[in-house]
Amino acid sequence: MSIPPAPLPPVLVLACRRPEFTERLLRFLVTSGVRDIHVVVDGAKASSRDAGLVERTREVVRSFELPESQLLLRDANLGGPRGIPEAIDWFFDRRERGIILEDDLLPDPSFLRFAAELLPLYEHDRRVAAIHGWSSQLRTPPHSYYFSRYAPGWGWATWASRWKDFDRESRLWFDVDHVRVLRELADGDKSFFDYWSKVLHRVYVEGTRNWDYRWLFTNFVLNRLTATASVNLVENTGFGEDASNTASKSMLFFLLPKSLMQFPLRHPPEVRADAKADRHAHRAVYLWHPWMRLRYRLAGY
Numbered sequence: 001m002s003i004p005p006a007p008l009p010p011v012l013v014l015a016c017r018r019p020e021f022t023e024r025l026l027r028f029l030v031t032s033g034v035r036d037i038h039v040v041v042d043g044a045k046a047s048s049r050d051a052g053l054v055e056r057t058r059e060v061v062r063s064f065e066l067p068e069s070q071l072l073l074r075d076a077n078l079g080g081p082r083g084i085p086e087a088i089d090w091f092f093d094r095r096e097r098g099i100i101l102e103d104d105l106l107p108d109p110s111f112l113r114f115a116a117e118l119l120p121l122y123e124h125d126r127r128v129a130a131i132h133g134w135s136s137q138l139r140t141p142p143h144s145y146y147f148s149r150y151a152p153g154w155g156w157a158t159w160a161s162r163w164k165d166f167d168r169e170s171r172l173w174f175d176v177d178h179v180r181v182l183r184e185l186a187d188g189d190k191s192f193f194d195y196w197s198k199v200l201h202r203v204y205v206e207g208t209r210n211w212d213y214r215w216l217f218t219n220f221v222l223n224r225l226t227a228t229a230s231v232n233l234v235e236n237t238g239f240g241e242d243a244s245n246t247a248s249k250s251m252l253f254f255l256l257p258k259s260l261m262q263f264p265l266r267h268p269p270e271v272r273a274d275a276k277a278d279r280h281a282h283r284a285v286y287l288w289h290p291w292m293r294l295r296y297r298l299a300g301y
Contacts, residue, residue, distance in 0.1 A: 005263075006116040009157065010036035010098035012091040014084060015061065016077075017044065017053035021103040021237070023060045030064065032109050037066055038094070040087035043074040050077075070094075081209040085168060092160035097123065099157040104238030107133060107155050110261035111233035115157040117265060118145070118227050123159055127271045129224035130158040133233035136256065136284045137277060140230050144265040146274040147225040149185065150281050153212045155234030156226075165222060167214045173204035176221055185220055189279075195286060196220075225273055231259040 011034050015022040022041075029037055039061050044050040058073050072090055077083070088100060097119050101107065111133040122128040128147075134154035178200070186193040203213045219226070235258040268274075 005113050006120065008032070008034050008036075008112050008116050009119055010034075010038065010091075010095045012088065012098055012100045013037065013039045013103060014042075014087055014100070015039060015057055015103040016042040017050045017057060018103050019053060019056040019060045022057050023063075025101060025103055025105065026061070026064050028106065028109075032112055034112065036070075036095070036098075037064075038070040038072075038091050038098075039066065040072040040083075040090065041074065042079070042083050043077040045077045081211050085166060085211045085214075088163060088166075092163050095160070097157070097159045099155075100153070101155055102153070102238070104236065105155050106235045106237055106258065108233045108235075108258040108260055110263070111155060111229070111258075113263065114145075114229060114233060114261050114265070119157055119159070122227060123161075125271065126162075127224060128227055129162050129219045129222070130156050130226045132156045132226050132228040134236070135229050135232045136281050137230060137232075138280070141274060141277055142266075143230060143268045144261065145227050145229050146268060146277050147271055148228045148281065149220070149225065149273050149278055150228070150285070151212070151216050151219060151226050152285065153215075154236050162224070165218055167218050170204055170209055170214060172214070172217060172221060173200060178217075181221055189282075191287065192282060195282070199286075225271065228277075229261060231261060232256045233258055233261055 011029055013022070013025055013029070015025075022039075026037065026039070041054065041057050041061060044054040061071060061073070072087065074083075078086060091098060091100070099112070099115050114133060115131050118131045122131070130151055131145075132148070132151065132154075133156065134152055136152075179197075182193050182196050182200075185196075200213060200217055202208050203210050203217075235256075
């Protein structure tokens with residue numbers, strides 16, 4: 001007898017000033033069978049012309065008639081470094097686990113089932129920080145997912161018990177021996193050590209405060225991994241003038257189309273970082289080597 005799919009987990013949608021994207025994502029979730037949807041809409045910047053777009057986004061959210069207790073429609077603009085962590089805090093004050101999606105993402109429906117199966121499987125395994133649907137891999141690893149040091153925030157799921165460790169005060173860099181942490185993770189890879197020393201110095205010392213890099217460093221320090229889909233399950237459509245963080249379509253790894261996850265899942269035999277997959281991610285997503293651009297071009301992107 002076949003085992004029925006696990007119930008779909010709660011979902012947090014992070015939105016601001018893109019009503020069309022927000023409507024598309026909410027409609028996708030509703031038609032995919034998600035019954036527990038929470039939405040945070042950031043406010044408009046005081047010096048911008050976004051007020052109309054933000055109000056239209058709020059109207060879109062209200063049109064789905066979600067419970068008021070599951071909506072947070074901010075008057076002020078908190079921005080990404082502060083606003084996204086506070087939105088996730090708000091979500092996990094209400095739910096023990098769930099999926100986090102920004103408004104410009106379009107997942108494949110199989111991502112929802114993928115997260116639904118792995119959230120209970122790894123809930124009590126503190127080596128696992130999160131589950132990720134976005135993947136930069138060009139060659140599919142042998143299992144349905146692999147374990148990674150990295151945590152790109154484009155379609156992911158986690159638990160309140162993991163998120164509570166997030167470095168909200170931007171103190172972790174100063175509270176630990178960050179050189180030792182990065183050297184141990186680098187395992188002799190100078191490019192890894194040099195890159196993350198530079199980036200995290202900007203975040204913590206120069207004050208850029210990117211929330212996703214603070215979450216990444218939290219997991220570096222705690223030696224936690226992410227269960228990352230071997231095929232890309234989430235399409236990032238956040239390009240153009242209204243994009244919050246996505247730089248350019250010239251960064252070809254952003255253009256990977258979403259794929260279908262096959263079930264039943266083929267699980268890795270152990271919880272251990274896939275060094276080969278992580279080397280690819282380091283060079284493709286973070287260093288963005290010229291020869292890596294050629295590989296993506298040859299693959300048709």
